[in-house]
Amino acid sequence: DALLIVAIGLGLLHFGFPLAYYCYLKKLWLNKPWDVRSDPEYKPRVSIIVPTYNEAKLVRQKLDDIASQDYPKNLVEIIVVDSASTDGTLEVVKEWIADHRDVKAKLIEENARRGKAHALNKTLKVAMGEVVIITDVDSAWPSRDTLASALSWFSDPLVGAVTCLKVPTRGGFIGVERGYRDLYNVVRLCESKRFSTPVFHGELAAFRRDLLVKLGGFPVDIGADDSHTATLIAISGFRAIAVDNALCTELVPREGYHMWRIRRAQHLIQHFAKALGLLSKAPRGFKPVLLAEAWLLLVATTILLYKALTGTATATILLAAGTALLLFKPYRTWIATQAYLVTATIRNLWTKE
Ligand code: GDP
Ligand code: MN
Numbered sequence: 140d141a142l143l144i145v146a147i148g149l150g151l152l153h154f155g156f157p158l159a160y161y162c163y164l165k166k167l168w169l170n171k172p173w174d175v176r177s178d179p180e181y182k183p184r185v186s187i188i189v190p191t192y193n194e195a196k197l198v199r200q201k202l203d204d205i206a207s208q209d210y211p212k213n214l215v216e217i218i219v220v221d222s223a224s225t226d227g228t229l230e231v232v233k234e235w236i237a238d239h240r241d242v243k244a245k246l247i248e249e250n251a252r253r254g255k256a257h258a259l260n261k262t263l264k265v266a267m268g269e270v271v272i273i274t275d276v277d278s279a280w281p282s283r284d285t286l287a288s289a290l291s292w293f294s295d296p297l298v299g300a301v302t303c304l305k306v307p308t309r310g311g312f313i314g315v316e317r318g319y320r321d322l323y324n325v326v327r328l329c330e331s332k333r334f335s336t337p338v339f340h341g342e343l344a345a346f347r348r349d350l351l352v353k354l355g356g357f358p359v360d361i362g363a364d365d366s367h368t369a370t371l372i373a374i375s376g377f378r379a380i381a382v383d384n385a386l387c388t389e390l391v392p393r394e395g396y397h398m399w400r401i402r403r404a405q406h407l408i409q410h411f412a413k414a415l416g417l418l419s420k421a422p423r424g425f426k427p428v429l430l431a432e433a434w435l436l437l438v439a440t441t442i443l444l445y446k447a448l449t450g451t452a453t454a455t456i457l458l459a460a461g462t463a464l465l466l467f468k469p470y471r472t473w474i475a476t477q478a479y480l481v482t483a484t485i486r487n488l489w490t491k492e
Contacts, residue, residue, distance in 0.1 A: 143453060146442035150457075162323070164329035171332050175378055179287065181294035182214055186348070187286075189219045190255045194276040197390075200274045202235050208286040209412035215286075217244040220262045222252040225245050239272040256364040260356035262350075267302040269293075271348045273365060278342035281306070281340040288384040289345050297376025299350050300369045302336070302389035303343040304328065311398050318472035324381075331380035334422075335373035337414060338407070339365040342387030350377065361413060362491065364405025369413045374421045399480075402492070404476075404483030409491060433480035 149189075187205055191198055196220070219232050229248065236244045244286075259273060272315050280286065285303070292301045294325055297359040304324045307316035307358055321340075325371055344365040357364040369379035392399050440461075446454030464470045 140446075140451065141445055142442055146439045146446070146454070147457070149247060149439040149442075153433075154440065158266060161326060164333070165325055166269075168327060168329035168332045173332060175292065175298055175380070176295040177382070177384070178294035179291050180290050182287070183268045183269040183293055184210060184214050184267065185210075185216075185272060185286070185290060185345075186266035186466050187215060187217045187272045187274060188259060188262050188264075188266065189217065189276060190258050191219055191224060191228050191232070191276055192252060192255075193223045195224070195231050196233055197276045198228055199235055201274075201279070202239075202244070203230070205274070205278050205286075206239060207283060209283040210286045210290075212241060212243070213311070215243060216267060217242060218247060218262050218266060220247040220258045221247040222254075222258050237395045238414055239368065243477065254359060256359040256361075257362070258359040260359070263356050263491045266348065269348060269350060272343060272345045273341065274343055275341040277370055277390045277392075279390070280343065281386065281388050285343070285387065287383050289382065291384075292380065292382055293345070293347065296376075297378050298380065299372040299375075300339070300379040300381075301345040301385070302327075302339040302342075302365070302369065302381045303385040303390060304381055304383060305340055305342060305389050305406055306386055307389050307391045307467055309393065313391060314468065315393050315472050315475055318468050319476060320441060322469070322472070328383055331378075331382065335369070335371045335377075335379040336381045337366060337373070337379075338363075338381075339369040339409070340381070340387065340389075341365060341381070342389055343385060344369070346372070350375075351389050360410045360491070362402070365412035366407070367410045367413065370410070371417075374417055375430050376422050399477045401486060404479045404489070408480070408483055408487055410441045419449040433477040435449040435486070436477050437481055452471075 166443050189201060202217065221228055221232065229246070232246050236246060247265070249258055249261065263271065270290060272289070289301050289303065292298045304327065305320050307313060307320055327336045327338060346368065351368070354368060354371055358367050361367045373379040443454045447458055465474065
């Protein structure tokens with residue numbers, strides 16, 4: 140039966156390709172030593188940019204967290220850039236700055252909200268660090284060495300951008316999030332050892348300032364602006380790496396988890412769609428991860444459903460087996476991710492927010 144064979148073929152492709160990629164990366168790269176230098180004594184001047192929009196509840200903790208990093212204070216400037224928050228964020232930030240005279244910190248106020256990337260670009264004009272770090276308010280650097288560790292990689296002139304690995308905390312669905320992270324931290328790390336990773340994290344995204352300036356700042360039309368910028372840097376021949384000595388905590392939202400995952404997926408899809416168009420310009424060794432081709436699974440499942448309903452026993456058995464596998468967490472995590480990707484693809488048709 141040709142249709143059934145198509146369905147099975149698509150299914151094998153869907154599960155086979157990412158699995159093969161994961162196994163290849165893990166086996167060949169996970170335990171390899173880095174081929175870039177990281178000098179713990181290297182202490183560049185750094186601008187830490189914290190974009191805020193209605194973050195009154197979290198921003199104080201975030202600034203405390205940054206200020207408690209073990210790094211020479213005279214080499215750090217913190218710049219909070221706010222885009223017309225309406226919840227009192229500005230007051231909290233001003234108070235924090237006034238209370239911390241020993242920290243170089245300033246606030247930039249936009250008078251309207253035009254998006255995170257727009258705010259970052261405005262801030263870039265006044266950021267003086269050799270390295271610029273973007274860090275979202277809903278994240279934390281759990282170790283006092285996170286900043287120094289991330290910066291140490293810039294001692295290698297070939298390194299253009301550095302991001303952290305992620306540890307999810309709190310929130311709903313924490314089990315699913317952890318499963319997802321365990322998988323992708325390995326992927327990002329291995330890609331980085333091999334050459335560069337196309338996915339950066341808002342918890343800590345560090346860039347050489349001169350490269351950012353050369354690119355004209357962050358793209359304002361792509362939700363995953365940090366990932367896209369890192370990818371452009373990698374395409375121009377520098378390394379854009381996720382490093383295993385900088386772990387960041389991501390605060391998984393307690394409410395609106397599904398919408399959060401869908402928006403994330405939308406942003407990644409926007410980024411990959413644009414990045415794939417640039418692939419011909421990429422240096423050898425930088426082949427972006429193929430998108431988990433969620434639609435393959437969707438088509439395969441649809442065919443199997445149709446076949447099962449029209450009395451094909453094999454299709455029924457395959458569907459039953461697929462459903463039974465949901466008992467296993469890694470598989471469940473995978474399927475959930477595919478569902479977010481499909482939903483995100485559809486939602487991208489009418490909103491890029
Ligand atoms: P997500 O992590 O992609 O879901 O995005 P978030 O809503 O957590 O936003 C990431 C960071 O950017 C947070 O620190 C937000 O406060 C901040 N942010 C979001 N939108 C804007 C904006 O329009 N302007 C500024 N300045 N910051 C923003
Ligand atoms: Mn966030």
